[in-house]
Amino acid sequence: MLIFIIPILFFHHVSGSDPLFIWCPSEIPDYTPNTPFHNNLKLLLESLSSNISTSGYYNTSIGEEQDKVYGQALCRGDINSKICEKCVEEASQDILNKCRSQDAIIWYELCQVRYSFQMFISRMVYTGKFPEVDNQEKNVSKDPKRFSEVLMYLMNNLSYEAAFVPSKNMFASGEIEFSRKITIYGLVQCTRDISDTSCYNCLSSALGDLSACCSHREGGIVLSRTCNVRFELSQFFNASSQYLLVYPSSKGGKWKAWMVVLIICASMLVLAVVIGLCIAYFLRKQGSERDEEKTEQMLLHQLATPRSVTITQDGELISSEELVFISLAAIKEATGNFSDTNKLGQGGFGAVYKGVLPDGNEVAVKRLSRKSWQGIEEFKNEVSLIAKLQHKNLVKLLGYGLEGEEKFLIYEFMANKSLDKFIFDSEKRSQLDWKTCYGIIIGIARGLLYLHEESRLRIIHRDLKPNNVLLDRDMVAKISDFGMARIFCENQNAANTKRVVGT
Known part of the structure; x- marks a missing residue:
């Protein structure tokens, strides 16, 4: 994109009746008067001036093939429709009289008009050119370095507003206080045929040139085909279009x-x-x-003292004939010394083994991991909770064992293991017909209802998943693994936890 940088000479306000610059490149062939191209150009310029007042921007084309002319007009965003139409009309007449090139553009203070023999709409190519100009504008006398910083802060913020705030229509103006006596006024604008990113890129390139040429002076303008920027130390735009920016410590x-x-x-x-x-x-x-928190030794002592255990309304462990204490030797004998052939599964806090008691009853033995503080807490929690819970859809705790670092929970044996074995096994999944699935769903729901509403203690399981839903010989669902369960008060319906639990 051809670009021209024009320092503001002599006056703070550029006259609206004279063009700021006309680009009429000599390397582009001239058109011949009274040819179809010339006639199409005149029609195009008339169309631009007659249609510009609606929105302040308009582009169109007239003609066919080699005689086709593309045109574009843009008015400054702070002027009204009448002034806009008049400016474009004057600019169109001016460029028609002063230029014979097949590609040209003219900039006025309040508008710009461009035509070309080639398609240029929606295209932004920044090729910047820096013409020689007389540096007759006064230089900034007070702290020029900080003046440049304040100026670029204003212009960069205006550029972002113009490019990325749709309501701005790619136009923004504003002011910033440099000192008590000096205010910087700035304005930026893009043609509306380019994207917001292209607009921002064009303005960023223009601001780079503005900083190089004019940031140490009291005014400057950068003009390009698809964007322009300008600043002065006196207000040159309509005050109703501005918004105030305050630079940090701007008063100096x-x-x-x-x-x-x-x-x-x-x-x-x-x-x-x-x-x-x-x-x-x-x-x-x-x-x-x-x-x-209790120490591991306190918990072990609390659990090891009674031969059987249950829970009171206050949550204390007391003796009971319903829950049997089983020695480590008996458990080893029942599980074949924890043989891998009897291993049913592996949980977060230990393994589960199948065991056969001397009376012939099959049981499931949950062996908690050694030296696991979470295992100790889980062990106490399961003993305390399940000893008091009696429901056909909850796995029944038959007893427990505790010797040294070994901790065991003895459950009723579930012949069909856990629900996940059926869900994730393509062969066993075929056994889950609708009737069976419905029964499992109802069983889980009844178990949860009992825990939440019908038991003496309101209990939230906190780790309910297919692995923890066990199935007996008749495919009746029973909820297991209460190591992460939490007891609520009778009327309590919410609580905070200190750590993430469950899977």
Whole structure:
């Protein structure tokens, strides 16, 4: 894209009656007067001026093949339709009289008009050219480096607004205070046939040239085919179209001592409050953990003392004849010393084995992992909970064992193992006809209803999955594995947990 950089000479306001620049390239062939191309060009320019007032932007084409002419007109976004139409009409007449090239563009302060023998709509190619100009605009006398920073802050923000805020129609203007006596006014605009990204890229390139040529001066304009940028130290646009940008510390000068002291004190106060809150939080958290957690030795002692166990309304373990304590030797004998051939599965806290008691009854033995603190907690939780729960859709706990680091839970044996063995096995899945599936669903629902509503203790399982739904010989579903379950109060329906549980 051909680009021209025009410093504002002599005046802060560019006259609206004279063109800012006319690009009439000598390398492009001229057209011959009174030819079809010339006649189409005149019709095109008339069409641009008569249609521009509707939205402030218009593009069209007239003619066929080698005589076809493409045209585009754009008015500045802060002017009304009458001024826009008049500007485009004058620019069209001016470019027709002053240029014979088959590709040309003219820029006025309030509008621009372009025509070409080749299609250029929706295309943005930045090829920037920097013409020689007289540097007669005054240089900035006060802190030029900071002036450049403030200027580019304003122009970059305006560029983003114009490109990416649809309501702006690719036009934005604004002002920023450089000092108490100096305000910088800026304006950016793109033609509306290009994309928002192309608009932003065009403006960014133009601002790079503006910074190089004019950021140390009191005004400057960069004109290109698809975008333009401009700044001055006096307002040159319609005030109703602007929005105010405030640059950090834009008023300049040194901060007063009391302001520095105030900010430092306020920062220190905020820091002290934050540190205090953090300390209080961690102390409270540590105290809560000390109150709630029991040592492994205490839990082992609590579970090992009775020969059988159940739970009171207060959650305490007491003796019971219903739950049997089984020795490690008896469990080893029942499971063939935990033979792999009797292994039914592996859980998060240990393995499950099939066992046969001396009376011939088959059982499932859950062997919790050694030296696992979570295993100890899970062990107590399952004994405490299941000892008190009696429902046909919950796996029944028959007994438990505890010796040294070994911890065992003895359950009724479920011949068909867990539900996942049927769901994920293509052969066994065929056994799950609708009647069986319906029965399993109802069984799970009844088990959960009992846990949530009908048992003495309101219990949330927190790890319900196909692996923890066991099936007996008649495919009756029974919920198992209460190691992660949580007890709620009778009227409680919500609670917070301290860690993520379940799978």
